[in-house]
Amino acid sequence: MFQLRCAAATSRLARALPMRADAAAARSSSAAAAVRLQPCRAAASSGGGDGGDGVAPPDVRELARMAHISVTDQEVADWGRKIEGIVEWFGQLQEVDVEGVPPALRADVEGASTLRPDEVVRRAAGEDLLQQAADREGPFVRVPKIATAADD
């Protein structure tokens, strides 16, 4: 149970990581392709403690706030180290010289976009989907009210 919550929380935290937009992501994913054949561990050991120029050191409390999850002091200390390790590891990819290498964000689609015709697909009923909701009221999904003032 805790494992589950922890995994889900970590993935939400990962999404909340303040990457420097997509430029950094673009560079790191094309870098990932470029360094696939290199010994990553070796690259990692030469990386040093620098967090890389595109990634800020993680602030678990801030991330948890943005992800709307509560964390204990123990979790902050524990996850902080782990996330920092992951971030550092990815940060090293940025040392690869990708000058002149076009960003490879996703699988190559060979210049053609996959588009869908604008035709309605009728589903039998949304009931199976709505049953997934924790709370419902009539046809609506009931959710805790988000107080924006408290977020300020």
Next chain:
Amino acid sequence: MLLRAGSRAAPPGAPAGAQRLCGAVQQQLRLFGVCRRAVGAAGGLGAGSTAARLTAAQSASPAANLATDAAAAKAKVEYEAVIGIETHVQLGTRTKAFCGCASEFGAEPNTHVCPVCLGHPGTLPVLNADVVRKSVLAGLALNARVALESKFDRKQYFYPDLPKGYQISQYDVPLCEGGWVEVIVPDTSTSTGGESRRIGVTRAHVEEDAGKLVHGGAASLSGSDFSLVDYNRAGVPLLEIVSEPDMRTGAEAAAYGAEIRRIMRFLGVSDGNMAEGSMRCDVNISVRPVGRAEFGTKVEIKNMNSFNAMQRAIEFEIARQVEAIEGGRSGEVVQETRLWDEGRQCTYSMRKKEGLADYRYFPEPDLPPLVLTQQWVDEVQASMPELPAQVRARYAALGLSQYDALVLSDDLGLSRYYDAVVAAGAPPKPAANWVMGDVNAWVKEQRADWAALPMAPAALAEMIGLIEDGTISGKIGKEVLPALLAGEGGAGAGAVRALVEAKGLVQISDPAALAAIVDGVLAANQKQLQQYREGKTKLQGFFVGAVMKESKGRANPAELNRILMERLNAPAE
């Protein structure tokens, strides 16, 4: 702190704190002599002028000027507003942006949902081809460059109306960039049209809408901690059009919004219905002393459900910001989002704005880049229908005034109907008067659809022809119109003439027949005739009326006038 994708309807009633702030602003404005009406009047200043240059004194009503004289004399700084607009246009596709769910408005809550738009794990979005076509068409109509390769990004925020925890949008490589629109800012003082202004369009990008939070009902009454969500709108395609900060007045902003809506409607890209939320405008506004290059602190205002409301919200906000700065309270103008309260006619603070980085954009890994060919873009360009500005130019070439051209091109249905009337042979100016006047009034009153009007354009054209050739008078035309609007005129040539003849409405132009009526009227009104001849010439109208009444409105007015004057001014027998 949460930010949400588009602007959407605010919860009914402002939060208590916001109400307080709103009240405080109103009070300040009252201290300055700016009452609610005066704020509206202040904006009128800007209407029609190139730039609204407001001083504290000008922003108040004439009566309020007395109260502000002292302040104005102390510091006669002129201010100008800098306004930019983000417009979310809901694309009128049959299905959502990335799944096959229907995107229609008004369905039973949570019936147009599927694992993709509800963000279930393992599902993949696939872009709707019609979203691309409509967006490119709109981009080209906005004179923007269409990127042959663009990409999608995830905009992250957590809010219950966003099932995935992110919105698929376009961040650094939008589909369209660098366009402009030509707008006409109506000159309300003369109603002869207005001044043309070119407003820059920074970019236009594709994104998906969020679901709809319903705060009303039992939940809000009991002060409960719950909201209700309808995900039918989640994933509905939007085109976000971002303007340059090129506008200076509420009137310019309203004209820009109206032109964007007109363009989208003429393109068939969106119905632009603001009340249903298929077009939403967020306004960024700051004020600065005239001549200063740097912008002032930018405030975002939302929740305007008409262009009229948008203009008033901007005028209120300009006045509020100028008053704060003039009063030495410039600290009150902070970077924030404010909501327009239509009932109270003021803006109130919703939240402090957070920085761009908080959205943590990154490329959407589930969607390939959007790659277009120049040939396909050229094909879309070739399919471009006539745009409002082109329609206005065409009407100007027909000899219509700018005002007429504006009114006729305001609505696609109206414009098409007018074109059909002219095509059926009606002269442009009389046709414009009839279509813009009585016919438009009837359509509005009946909430009728121009495309399905019972009165065929050819029938109206025939009636106008009968007026032009003197068969009936304009007055008779107005009398006959309701029958035509009900469809009695048919569509065949001669049907209207037959109707007019059957009703005995054909104009009396025969001089002998008219003279007989005139003589009869004069004979029956000897006393008035005497008075007229003694110099009370304004009795002429009395005689015209009497003859018209006698002829049941069928007398040819010009001919009647000629004969009447002949008789009246003849030497007494």
